[in-house]
Amino acid sequence: MSKLGIGLMSGTSLDGIDAVLCRVNGTGFETELEVLHAYSVAYTDDEKQKIMALCDEHTARVDDITAMNFYLAEKFSEAVLQLIEQSDYSLTDIDFVSSHGQTIYHLPDEGSTKFQPKSTLQIGDISVISERTGLPVVGDFRTADMAAGGQGAPLVSFLDYVFFKDEKKSRALQNIGGIGNVTYLGRGDDQQLTSFDTGPGNMVIDEVVYRLSEKTLTYDKNGQWAAKGQENSQFVEELMDHEYFSRKPPKTTGREVFGKAYVDGVMKRAKELDLSADDLVASVTAWTAKTIAKSYKDFILSANKPLDEVIVSGGGGHNETLLRYLQEYLPDQRVTTIDEFGISSDAKEAAAFVLFGYHFLLGETNTISEFTNADHEVIMGKLSYTQPQAFEKVLSIRGS
């Protein structure tokens, strides 16, 4: 029997919260999912600044982390209530909520002391969301994969596999959120699977635009600003020199690598090269596309794996200049967006969490270890139900 789940996503780009209501049905790789309604709310400037401060080891305070774990959970709860209000459903129709939370730190590799195991931290307490909505809430997924030796990312590849593995076409599912990540799916029975973060997604573009616009713009809408400039090849090549791009997958990255400190360096070098604002935005946009294309060339095509289609999702799917550069750098592949397949670019990640939460509640593994490089597949997630009626919903999902 089909169930109604709400997925919540808040990515490293700190745009805001995506909430999506889905109907979900079936089990394992035969699971079907239909997006019924989507709702997004942007973070206010002060919220964004506050969260960014939590992601930086020099500005994060334990009292702020403690408090924001609750504050963001209240925001996530409000997003659920708004989504419901706009939809044709009521809260009591919903079977479960599944929330990614907000990543504030991700340590994909062990450090040099015993006190630095690889680890990750997402906030937005699921018990707060359960108490506000009266629903069972699944969340905090990444830690289970890391406990099993994985990198805790990219998670969405599980959805890519379930829905986009194709008999005849080899595909790269490229998500461009704050960070860019790709899921590579071979054709038909070809089980060659790869998934890794390609590098920055919108993160560097957004921060450059924010600074150049004197804090009036938080992103380059449809890539209009980048379209006005011309990329500076020397600058783009210099930026390509970062060690992350030559490192072999599996690999993941985040704000700790391509955050504000990184952009400080970008701005400084752009000034030395005397780049205009337009050319700087064009250059970081071209560079972002190039990091993606080069990843494919070095780690997919050079290994003699075929690649027919590139399917872009995430906020970057709206950046037409970025897509144009990507097609230019990948002349032999068809570059398109996920909207073509009936899932909007913005809804994909939130919808993936509906899938993860559903599999968790059924007691089914919701990872593919090839993607995260884990020792084995696990049932990711944690479950909260603060009220007896929420517990009854959990029992009913299992009984159906």
Add this chain to the structure above:
Amino acid sequence: MSKLGIGLMSGTSLDGIDAVLCRVNGTGFETELEVLHAYSVAYTDDEKQKIMALCDEHTARVDDITAMNFYLAEKFSEAVLQLIEQSDYSLTDIDFVSSHGQTIYHLPDEGSTKFQPKSTLQIGDISVISERTGLPVVGDFRTADMAAGGQGAPLVSFLDYVFFKDEKKSRALQNIGGIGNVTYLGRGDDQQLTSFDTGPGNMVIDEVVYRLSEKTLTYDKNGQWAAKGQENSQFVEELMDHEYFSRKPPKTTGREVFGKAYVDGVMKRAKELDLSADDLVASVTAWTAKTIAKSYKDFILSANKPLDEVIVSGGGGHNETLLRYLQEYLPDQRVTTIDEFGISSDAKEAAAFVLFGYHFLLGETNTISEFTNADHEVIMGKLSYTQPQAFEKVLSIRGS
């Protein structure tokens, strides 16, 4: 049918980890619990220093919090495995684990900005523990009570109520861990219930002993050092002046109030008064007892509530000098320890988490709102099961 659960506790005193294996049976207030085996492991000095740094807003770093959330979970998992090794049971006999985690910050009151809701943060990721043990793990309890308007503490009062509510005797269940807290239970049908943190438990005594012994002692074993000195009444009275003691319950406190910075002041004042080391240890021990006794006088006895017995648990139950002072300050009550009732002083808190985890898995509320001042009772806790066999155990608990 009875179930086997393992409780894990690591308190604010940072002594180490208490693990306890219990048989549990029944439902609601009729639940029965028997302690089968207990195991404790002390934190090493470097672990203790590392955790303390996380609890201080000036030294805590987000990368350390992220990493220690995993590191401590590994330690908790090792404690489970050691407990099992010493017991007559094997891992596959166990039905579930229930873990308090390590509190690193607790904000019982709202702050002045919207970004400071009341909140609490426990670390020691339950998915890591599930992955290491193959068992379902419940944990991270306090946030649900706070989401329902509670103070998120004291939780153990629920166990006190279930096991110590008596027809003929009114009782104060006094736990003396890092922090001291009391559960007051009226006689028989008298539903007068109160629960609050009395103030520091062993926290200040331990830190003073640590400094006076030049870091060679972490606590005053059996209160032997305090027994050698004489309390300085002027000093004790000055320490009683702290605003916490006059504040009316409900109230909770922690290391952020009575931690190192507080002890800096204690040491400075002791030097001005020219106290000997023996007299200083005796004085903070007498003061700790006095904070408990004064709490009873001001908030229980002065409200015309009867009090027959004081039952001490926690590490403070071993401090004979502390117990002597407490009896001296409460001449009309019988002061005893929980060991008299078949639960060792050290095992009580960990056993309480077996009870909370069990009720969570049955979908039953595991709080009493009078104790935490919540708007209503909730099912506290979050659940992780990273492997299908752990999920099967969850189903079997519900089916029994």
